Amino acid sequence: MTGVQARNRYLFLLALRWFPTGMWVPLLVLLPLERGLTIVEVGLTVSLQGFVVLALELPTGGLSDSWGRRPVLLLSSSVCLTSVVVLFFADTVAMFAVVYALQGVHRALDSGPLESWYVDATLAEDPDAKLERGLSAGGTVAGAAIGTGALVTGGIVAWVELPGMPALVQPVLLMAAVHVAGLVAIALLVRENPHPDGKRALLASVREVPRVIREGVGIAARSRVLLCLLAVDVCWSVGMVTFEKLMPIRLSEMVGGAERATELVSPVSAGAWFVNALGAAAIMLVANRIGVGRTAVLLPLLHAATIVTMGLVAGPVGLVAAFLACYTVHGASGPVHMTLLHREVTGEHRSTVMSMSSMVAQPAFAIGSILLTMLASGVSTGVAIVVGGLVLALSSPLYLPAMRAEHRIPAPV
Template sequence: MTGRSALRRYMVVSFLTWLPLGLMMAVMVLLMTGRGLSLAQVGLVTTAFSAVTIGLELPTGGLADVVGRRMVLALSAGFTVAALVMMAVSTTVWMFLVTGVLKGVARALSSGPATSWYVDTLHDLEGRDADLKPGLARGGAMESAALCLGVLAGGFVPLLVPPGGPIPPLAVPPLVGAVAASVLLVVVVLALPEPSHVSRSLGAVLREVPRTVAGGLRMAARGALLRRLMLAAAASGVALAAVELLTPGRLADLAGTDELGSTAYAVVAALGFAGSAAGSAIGPWAARVAGGSARGAAAGVVLTALSIGGLAATAGLDGVAGFATAGLAYVVMFAGLSGAGMLCLEMTHKAVTAAQRNTVASTGSLSLQAGAGLSNLAFGALATQAGTAAAWSLAAVLVLVSVLLFVRLPALGAHEDAPALLGTGR
């Protein structure tokens, strides 16, 4: 295998991993509210998803480091199929909670293995000094492209399904997403060869996963660089929760019906994911212009906070102006968030070795889910009591404060934690 072929496979898997989520995203909130759930109950379901993801992030990350990336990615695809089929048929809050649990398991399993596979493979081929930015940027762009195409398809499909048929219009996108997840399962099994990996017995696996998780936690806790990157991930979760929870209802109110609202949200979200793809693509350029990855990431965080503030400031607009401002804010916000996230990911992978790469990546995802889970509860309650503008304003302030994490960010190899971070790996 060459570096070019490894990159192609990584891009394909990145696209297929996020396509099912994009397909269901446009209708997820409206499907729940359309079947009788209140906004607070929707927040509870999304919090259950976050709680399960948080609980399983480190064990599944350790599992991927011990048994390999391919097996964990295949398990994630299987749970995604089950979750989206369950979502399509759910009619009560308890059924949606089960869906949230299944989605949480799938999300935890998918957190990092594909990227870890690519980084490990590239290191095998080109050494530890291989430039990670171009590949990670393209992988992030493919994820955003999948979300963009998926959310557009998921938003327009309900308009093509006649009401009163055997399958409700809003239930069709999750079912299509389940089919896409099935394709991912086949691709992972057939086209993603595992990097060199030591075969272990079941007993050895059960003993080694806790040790790997503990080592990854110590690494993240003791390293000043990784500590700050984990907190930055939590701030990203705050930003995502604020827009994903509150925007669908806002656009449905502007559009007049849930079906039209799902289409409007699909368009706005697709614009956001297009911005995300652009942010990932220009991330390496932004780092060069800003004078380093840390400064480039800080600029992206500031852009994200200002965009959420723009959503809050324009929350009272109606009609075309309301749609236009939401779309513009989404483009700018996701561009900033994606660019910052890609540069943080590069710094994280440079700070770890293959032995605990996925565990540390899962720690970052855990931080993101923790920030999102707490924010879903808080923003749902605040929006109910004081309106969406108040919730978006709070989110903007919290994200803006997080830019302080990148001030004098310790550089790998230039601070006392570098030897502990690099360990004895190759």
């Protein structure tokens, strides 16, 4: 398989992976609220996902490095499909807790293998390949897929009426169908080189997990750059609570109801993910001119400014405008961050280190969800959004070691 073939398959699989996630975006907070959960209960159930990821992230990352990317991707997709089926019937705190616990298992399994498979396949053909190009294209495709999914959810909620089925539940049926298609696509398209030991037996791979984890943790512990990049994930994840969880709540407060907010959040979320894709595509123009590291230092400050604006504006028009600006910078930040991360690790431990990144990000998001939703409930949603933006701004100086390291290594030919 050539690098171009790997890239095309990677982008196609990304589209199938993130389209149903986009459909879930408008429902993430509003569906539980419509089914009777409070804001605090939503924050608590969503946080369960992060704690499950914290427990499983390193073992699943090590499993991907020892067992193989393809089997882990198949397992991840199956778990995600199960969570969507439970979501269709969920109407209590306990059932939504099961949904997000399964999502935590899925996220732990899913956090590294597809991107690691693509990076390894690309570097196998050209060790000097510029990873930021493919990762930027991946960010563009993922953003466009999420935006399209959110738009589809809005259309279903606004115009489709299935007898006896609430409007906010209808999109879940299509989400399940797309997950089935994604599972089949992974089985057909992901191909790997033979395992060094000539086999990929599950039990043998599980026995290798502790060794892979120890080596991956050792790599991170010896690298100041990697430690700072992991700290960035913490600040970034807390900031993400503001535009993933709190923005729909603030919009519903402004327009007067969850169903009306869903009709607005769907096209707005679609637009947000389209500009997210635009940001991912355009940021390489900046990075090629001033360097990936310097770009990474500047982006969190701009990102935080858009979030603080979301918390301070008084009307829905200003909120939506700041939200779109926020997602543009969010899309630009992803490829830059992942490029710096991949530069610090080799293929043997790539998924493990990526899992470490997700391991610190998910519980940070979970704790941020609990604290910021409590702040939103006790004080105001606007104040909670501003606080989240200020936390995200703290990640800017954490990119300085990566920026200095970039100047010490020769640029790829």
